[in-house]
Amino acid sequence: MEFSLDLNSEQRELRDWVHGFAAEAVRPAAAEWDEREETPWPVLQEAAKIGLYGFEFLANAWADPSGLSMCLANEELFWGDAGIAMSIMGTSLAVAAIFGNGDPEQLAEWVPQCFGTESEPAVAAFCSTEPEAGSDVAAMRTRAVYDEATDEWVLNGQKAFATNGGIAAVHVVTASVDPSLGSRGQAAFVVPPGTPGLHSTRKLKKLGLRASHTADVFLDDVRLPSSCLLGGRERLEERLAKARSGERSGGQASMRTFELSRPTVGAQALGIARAAYEYALDYAKQRVQFGRPIIENQGIAFALADMKMEIDAARLLVWRAAWMGRNNRPFSAGEGSMSKLKAGEVAVDVTSRAVQILGGAGFTREHPVERWYRDAKIYTIFEGTSEIQRLVIARAISGMPLR
Ligand SMILES: Cc1cc2nc3c(=O)[nH]c(=O)nc-3n(C[C@H](O)[C@H](O)[C@H](O)COP(=O)(O)OP(=O)(O)OC[C@H]3O[C@@H](n4cnc5c(N)ncnc54)[C@H](O)[C@@H]3O)c2cc1C
Numbered sequence: 528m529e530f531s532l533d534l535n536s537e538q539r540e541l542r543d544w545v546h547g548f549a550a551e552a553v554r555p556a557a558a559e560w561d562e563r564e565e566t567p568w569p570v571l572q573e574a575a576k577i578g579l580y581g582f583e584f585l586a587n588a589w590a591d592p593s594g595l596s597m598c599l600a601n602e603e604l605f606w607g608d609a610g611i612a613m614s615i616m617g618t619s620l621a622v623a624a625i626f627g628n629g630d631p632e633q634l635a636e637w638v639p640q641c642f643g644t645e646s647e648p649a650v651a652a653f654c655s656t657e658p659e660a661g662s663d664v665a666a667m668r669t670r671a672v673y674d675e676a677t678d679e680w681v682l683n684g685q686k687a688f689a690t691n692g693g694i695a696a697v698h699v700v701t702a703s704v705d706p707s708l709g710s711r712g713q714a715a716f717v718v719p720p721g722t723p724g725l726h727s728t729r730k731l732k733k734l735g736l737r738a739s740h741t742a743d744v745f746l747d748d749v750r751l752p753s754s755c756l757l758g759g760r761e762r763l764e765e766r767l768a769k770a771r772s773g774e775r776s777g778g779q780a781s782m783r784t785f786e787l788s789r790p791t792v793g794a795q796a797l798g799i800a801r802a803a804y805e806y807a808l809d810y811a812k813q814r815v816q817f818g819r820p821i822i823e824n825q826g827i828a829f830a831l832a833d834m835k836m837e838i839d840a841a842r843l844l845v846w847r848a849a850w851m852g853r854n855n856r857p858f859s860a861g862e863g864s865m866s867k868l869k870a871g872e873v874a875v876d877v878t879s880r881a882v883q884i885l886g887g888a889g890f891t892r893e894h895p896v897e898r899w900y901r902d903a904k905i906y907t908i909f910e911g912t913s914e915i916q917r918l919v920i921a922r923a924i925s926g927m928p929l930r
Pocket residue numbers: 620652653654655656660661662663687688689690691733736741905908909910911912913914915918930
C-alpha cells in the first residue's frame with residue numbers, strides 16, 4: 528500500500544483509545560511501580576480486561592497494512608510510562624519470535640499461554656542475550672542438542688537481561704544447534720510453563736524501566752519435546768544445509784525478531800520523548816523568573832523548538848521503517864536501524880533537556896521528568912545498541928564487511 532501520513536479513522540481511534548488508557552491507568556501509577564521495582568500486575572490485568580493486553584490486540588495492530596498501528600499504540604502507551612508499558616509490551620517480543628519462526632500449530636498452542644487469561648494474565652520472555660553474547664549474537668554459548676532416543680532437545684546455558692525472565696509463563700530461548708556456523712547455526716525454542724531445569728536467580732536492579740522485570744535465566748538440562756523447536760526440524764535442517772554449503776539463508780532466529788521490532792521500539796522511545804517535551808513546554812510557560820515565564824527566553828524556547836522538531840523527525844523515520852517492513856520493502860540503507868537509532872538518541876536528548884528546563888525541580892522525584900530521563904537511556908542500549916545500529920547502516924550503505 529502507498530505510504531501516507533494521513534491516519535485513517537481506525538488508526539486515530541486506536542491511538543486515542545490507547546492514549547486514554549495511558550492517561551487514566553498508566554501515568555497515575557507510574558511513580559509507585561517505579562519505586563516498587565515490581566511488575567504492575569493490577570495494571571496488566573486492567574489492560575487485559577479492556578483488550579489491550581492479548582494476542583487479538585497485537586494481531587489487529589500487526590494486520591494494519593500501513594504498518595503504523597503498532598507504532599501508534601506503543602508511542603501512546605510509553606507516553607504513559609515506559610516501565611509499566613514494557614511490562615505490557617514485553618510479551619510481544621516473545622510472541623513476535625513465535626509468530627516469525629513458528630508454524631501455525633505452534634502459534635495456536637503457545638501464543639495464548641504467553642498472555643494467560645483476562646483475570647489471570649501471564650507474561651512471556653524472549654531470551655537471546657548471554658553474558659558473553661550481547662551485541663555479538665554469534666558468540667552464543669547456549670547449546671541445544673537433539674536426543675534421537677527420546678525425540679527431545681536438551682538445552683544448557685545461561686541467558687542474561689531477559690525481560691520477564693523467570694516470571695514468564697512461556698520463555699522463547701535461542702540456542703546454538705551447530706556452533707561451527709555461528710549465528711546461522713542458531714534456532715529458537717519454546718520452553719513451556721513449569722519446565723524443569725529453567726530457573727532464574729537474580730532480578731536486576733536498574734537505572735530505569737524499573738516496573739519491568741529483568742533477570743538472568745539459567746538452562747540446566749532443559750528437556751523439550753521436538754515440537755518446541757520453532758519452525759520444526761525439517762526447516763531447521765534445510766537452513767543448516769544452506770549455511771553449510773555457503774548459500775545465503777533467510778537469516779537467524781534472533782536477528783529476524785529484532786528486524787521485525789525495531790520501528791516499534793523506536794516508537795516506544797518517542798512516547799517517552801513526547802511526554803518529557805510536553806511536560807517541559809507546560810512548565811516553561813508557568814515558571815516565572817526575572818518577572819517573566821522562562822519560555823520568553825530564547826534559550827528555553829529554542830530548546831523546546833528543537834525538541835519538537837527532533838521528535839517529529841524521528842517519528843517520520845519510525846513510520847517510514849514500519850511501513851517498509853509491513854510492505855516488504857528492502858531495507859537497503861538500514862532504515863529499520865535508522866528509525867530505532869534516531870528515536871533512541873532523541874529520547875535521551877529530549878529528556879535531558881526537559882530536566883534542564885525544570886531546573887532543580889527536574890532533578891527531584893516531585894516531577895516525572897527525572898524518571899523519563901532514566902527510562903530513555905535504555906533506548907540506546909537494548910534491541911541493538913546505537914553503535915550496532917550505526918554498524919548495520921554503515922554496512923548497508925557501503926556494502927563493506929565493517930566490524
Ligand atoms: C532493561 C533491559 C532489558 C533487556 N531485555 C532483553 C530481552 O528481553 N531479551 C534479550 O535477549 N536481551 C535483552 N536485553 C539485552 C540487550 O539487548 C543487550 O544489553 C544489548 O544487546 C547490548 O549487549 P551487551 O549489554 O552485552 O553490551 P556489549 O555488547 O558488551 O556492548 C558494550 C558496548 O560496546 C559497544 N560495542 C560492542 N560491539 C561493538 C562494535 N562492533 N563496534 C562498536 N561498538 C561496539 C556497544 O555498542 C556498547 O556500547 C535487555 C537489556 C536491558 C538492559
